[in-house]
Amino acid sequence: MPESSPLVPVRDVPPNAEIHPGELEHPVTPTPAFFVRCNFPVPSIDPAEHRIRIGGAVERAFVVSVEELRAMELRTVEVTTECAGNGRIGMQPPAPGVPWDDRAVSTAVWTGVPLRLLLERAGVSDDAVEVRFDGADGGELAEAGRFVSYARSLPLEKALDPDTLVALEMNGEPIPAEHGAPTRLIVPGWYGMASVKWLTGIELVTEPFQGWFQRDRYVYDPDTGEAPTPVTSMRVRSIIHRPLEGSTVKPGTLHVRGWAWSGDGSITKVEVALGGGDQWVEAALESHTTSPYAWVGWSCSLEVRTPGRHLLRSRAWDSAGERQPDRPPWNRLGYGQNAVRTIAFEVH
């Protein structure tokens, strides 16, 4: 990608890229800057031919076309989505997997059919416990030693949430190929692995789903012999986008800005620390949207007079009472790394 790309590549094949630091200032991430996470090559799907099958433990299995979905009652939700592996590079020791820095997170406005409407039309059987979502992507996985298709499940309650969408549009346009065209699931508040791209199948299942991306990957493995548990909602986190890591600012008043989000409630407080130690200053929260699923802006002003290198941190609290931890919470595969990040910048 050229120098001016709004994305920073992490893996070339399949495409995996983080939002460029310079694009973090936008409340709604411009579509070309939205982070890209692909487990397999991007499927090429003809929207005119595309169908989603709704079946399994339902009264009336059916298939639905993109055209039919477009004719249904659509809903629009602004959602911050973060990769479950975001921040993996900061694990100590680093975990195996795609080495995401901390910018595998973006915000978009998604428009689509509430999944609930499709489930109601199908009639969910009493014995259904989860909904499995099948993507069109798949391939040979060395770690699995076999061909794996992408699939993930949701508990019924989250599947029936009115804001869980089968999305057709991203920021008012058809969804680009790398983001799941023509139809993807959007699960507000959950890490990105739940928002299955290139959605082709919705299956009501009567036992918890045991697929590769449900039980072997996207799980918290405590590495103690205890059973791993599937990754679900986004842990409370914040990111600084002004000043940027490695940037140079003039001595004087420093305007610090960033975002904070949580999948388990609203952001209640953000604090900022200049330098090491335990001196924290409360930032002002500045919501740009009424969506409970979008990150919240925050800012504060600090005086920085000493020329040279300085450190800066932010930490967020959510309405569930959780705060970002000082150190990365350990799990073998490096998911949910929401520890306070220290950035360095220069004053000159």
Next chain:
Amino acid sequence: MPESSPLVPVRDVPPNAEIHPGELEHPVTPTPAFFVRCNFPVPSIDPAEHRIRIGGAVERAFVVSVEELRAMELRTVEVTTECAGNGRIGMQPPAPGVPWDDRAVSTAVWTGVPLRLLLERAGVSDDAVEVRFDGADGGELAEAGRFVSYARSLPLEKALDPDTLVALEMNGEPIPAEHGAPTRLIVPGWYGMASVKWLTGIELVTEPFQGWFQRDRYVYDPDTGEAPTPVTSMRVRSIIHRPLEGSTVKPGTLHVRGWAWSGDGSITKVEVALGGGDQWVEAALESHTTSPYAWVGWSCSLEVRTPGRHLLRSRAWDSAGERQPDRPPWNRLGYGQNAVRTIAFEVH
């Protein structure tokens, strides 16, 4: 400092700077690239007028000029010196103090008078327990709330080590001002705070020294209420200088090179890991010197074929059986941070 400076400034006043990554390849650091650590403004001392006073619990106190020192039996030792705060930026959470990355470490060839000769000439009293060294540097310290002169002590045993020097030359030239001209202590194997610069006084003391830089700074404070203990020898550590953090290399065979050192013995093994997880490869050790106090070179070759971002780590063992820890060992002031460092580089 200009872009081409062999140093990366961390604080401008007083001067504090790390060796530039591009200068790390030298077994003996070029003098202009040697890291600079100053607690106070650099004293300006006329070598012709300079005297060191040896006194306290001795039989014969005396003063000695630079000229007299030069006429004594000189010894030359190659020594790797690391700042006790090196790596502080990697503490989680970051500690207060100068935010050193991991390049406050350098190697030089020092020539000077073994301290032992001066102590023998003075005749150490039986009740002496430590030797205090006074630097000419000092100033008002906000944290201390008073004027503090730089001073540090050594136990008698280390002071009497034949390789502990009152140095007159650095890399075959008179010591530059910022490195302690005209006379500085060199304490091989210990963190830099022990190698008192601008040395003006050597005092035998009968009680453990309680000065600011002995009891309030350069101490391991466990932050648990237990008493802090003075920082002494350098913990085992390694650094990668090829590839450099953030650099881009071509797919294929990657030649990895670096240094390893310990103040508590020789380096016995270095391992390298590509990517996250626990796959380590043993590196070959390549000593360039017979000095037991200089860092040891190491190298290995790895195959890296996948374009994109990759992680690299090294970890060293010493003959005392110590290994670099996976996570920074916590202490309140951020000293002795010798954890394995993860660097990221690009393959394209």
